[in-house]
Amino acid sequence: MANYKPAAGFDESSHSVLSVQHLIAKEPLSSIPQQFVRPNQEPPSTFSNTETGSLPTTPTIDLEQLLSDEASADIELEKLHSACKEWGLFQLVNHGVSISLLEKLKHEIEDFFQLPLEEKVKYRKPGDLEGYGCDQVISKDQKLDWGDRLYMTTNPLHSRKSHIIPELTSSFRSTLELYIVELQKLAVKVLDILGRRLKMEMGEMGELFEDGKQSVKITYYPPCTQPELVMGVVAHTDGTGITILNQVNGVNGLELKKDGIWIPVNVLSNALIVNLGDILEIMSNGMYKSVEHRAIVNSEKERISIAMFISPHLDAKIGPVTKLTNHQNRPIFKTIGMEKYVKNFISYNHEGRSHLEYMRLCD
């Protein structure tokens, strides 16, 4: 296993960092390397709603409305609550993150991925999940996702890797730092609202997430000549509290599973996508959904996304909110410390087992 050879065409001189972008730039591929081919993928839904003649669309939530003093705020809050129950995902508009910051970040990211491979591999250390590149090959039969990432822990600050953010160009670094601060503030606003709907004390949810665990994954999905054979990101749920996804260059590809069918998310311009992770499902005692989702690629256009993973701080306790449970509504999940939660999550993920199922209490 240890001396497993990467697919022909991967640049083995570059510290074994795999890059789909550079694999396909090197020579036109006559066929997709087997490491990427996932047979028997479930296709996206062609289901059509007979009344409207269209696919069900993901809910849109207006943050300005939610935060306003008007009666419409209550209506928006109920929309948010049902989006979390029914979908586990919503598009957030009027989110307050400046469009010029989003534009600037887009250009910085495009410039980053256009760097030569030799430059980008400096952001990866052997054996480390963080940094630049495609999936790491750890076993012979492993299937790889069709995408290259720049993945990094951003909080707590002492967990940041010295060869990643500090080594970015100063303009990319400062733009990214601004984005990190803006999105963390946004996340806490949304989480505070959800906390109140989940009967938590005022500010209790915000306190859990204020200086929480946070990481950022920027993904570049190159076009693929046979997109139906590969997967940008294979189906999964996020282990987070919430994830805020920015579909940077406007190319769709995110799909979610609802009532057993895969539904494409057609992202509105200037919207950010918020998806709930396992921690919100646990805290809400199963009322909210940790949404199963995946990213597909297409044959024509590259796609770029930024996922910001937002979770509680490492001293927090992860379990159902006390006020949601009583003799009739027993807790259906365990309560454990965040540090243990993270360790368990990583080892379950590694073994391909569901960590959410591990957290579920038996009757």
Ligand SMILES: O=C(O)CCC(=O)C(=O)O
């Ligand atoms: O890029 C996307 O659309 C989704 C990425 C994602 O779900 C993830 O990285 O967890």
Ligand SMILES: [Fe+2]
């Ligand atoms: Fe995800």
